Amino acid sequence: METIRRQLAPRVVGRTITAADAHPSPKFAAATDAISHRIEAVARRGKYLIARLDRDRELVVHLGMTGSLRIADPHAPADPYVRGAWTLDDGSVLELRDVRRFGRIAVVPAGVYDSMPTLHALGPEPLSDDFDPAAFHHALRSSRRPVKTLLMSQRPVAGVGNIYADEALWRAGVHPASRRTSRRQSDRIHAELRTVLSDAIERGGTTLRDYRTFEGDTGRNQEYLECYGRAGRPCLRCGAVLRRSVIDQRGTTWCPQCQRRR
DNA sequence: ACTGTAACCTGCAGGC
DNA sequence: TGCCTGCAGGTTACAG
Numbered sequence A: 001m002e003t004i005r006r007q008l009a010p011r012v013v014g015r016t017i018t019a020a021d022a023h024p025s026p027k028f029a030a031a032t033d034a035i036s037h038r039i040e041a042v043a044r045r046g047k048y049l050i051a052r053l054d055r056d057r058e059l060v061v062h063l064g065m066t067g068s069l070r071i072a073d074p075h076a077p078a079d080p081y082v083r084g085a086w087t088l089d090d091g092s093v094l095e096l097r098d099v100r101r102f103g104r105i106a107v108v109p110a111g112v113y114d115s116m117p118t119l120h121a122l123g124p125e126p127l128s129d130d131f132d133p134a135a136f137h138h139a140l141r142s143s144r145r146p147v148k149t150l151l152m153s154q155r156p157v158a159g160v161g162n163i164y165a166d167e168a169l170w171r172a173g174v175h176p177a178s179r180r181t182s183r184r185q186s187d188r189i190h191a192e193l194r195t196v197l198s199d200a201i202e203r204g205g206t207t208l209r210d211y212r213t214f215e216g217d218t219g220r221n222q223e224y225l226e227c228y229g230r231a232g233r234p235c236l237r238c239g240a241v242l243r244r245s246v247i248d249q250r251g252t253t254w255c256p257q258c259q260r261r262r
Numbered sequence B: 001a002c003t004g005t006a007a008c009c010t011g012c013a014g015g016c
Numbered sequence C: 001t002g003c004c005t006g007c008a009g010g011t012t013a014c015a016g
Helices: A002-012 A029-034 A133-141 A147-152 A162-172 A183-202
Strands: A017-022 A039-045 A048-053 A057-062 A067-071 A082-088 A093-098 A104-109 A243-247 A250-254
Touching: A002 A039, A002 A048, A002 A067, A002 A093, A017 A029, A029 A057, A029 A082, A029 A104, A057 A067, A133 A147, A133 A183, A147 A162, A147 A183, A147 A250, A162 A183, A162 A250
Parallel strands: none
Antiparallel strands: A017 A082, A039 A048, A048 A057, A057 A104, A067 A093, A082 A093, A243 A250
């Protein structure tokens, strides 16, 4: 989402939304609430894109699993998967395409996120100074749930999904199902998350299937994944066969040798 | 206030 | 070829 934000911002900041269309589902219907507003800035919190609008409103977009943002091609045939479209005052049309409809569009008073509980309780940005090792350790200690579940909850830290959770835990040598995290372990996860996420952003994101940058390109980070999706293949650190299990209904890959449970 | 589970959607790959 | 199963970058509602 950070890659998308960087490319999107210069294309839409300063533009006024003159018209909009939305899929009838309540997850997308709010797109039309942005009509007549001017886009002042494009920010991001975790996986949520937040366009600041005039008159103290925000347009919030989440891409779910299969969402992408793009400028519509006026010559392309109709696309049945467009869930929201905003016409800008330069004539261009910004589209949210989302095959599975797990994404979401909201227009809210600035900073009022009570309709989106995960955004409302979102943890600190992983690449900011607010991501504090002591507070992170405390957050991981505050629950008995598996450490991967906690990371995916977006509360100890923002923006960590299935790929980057597996990558960071593998690099940190922490078992994803571990229910107690030492300070040493949380410090390692903290550091590896920063590395994994900043590298992925530098490489334009991770394209497994649907992900595209705002310019329509695939990312390049999938070429550098060391753990995610490699179950059954040898660990790049120790050679043991990586294993696959399910945590919170999410496929999870880990190394039985490097990520010992304790 | 916690935790675990099901639900929301569609497409695709692989097995038979 | 066609049908069926399982799987997929996530969040939210609901039951206990």
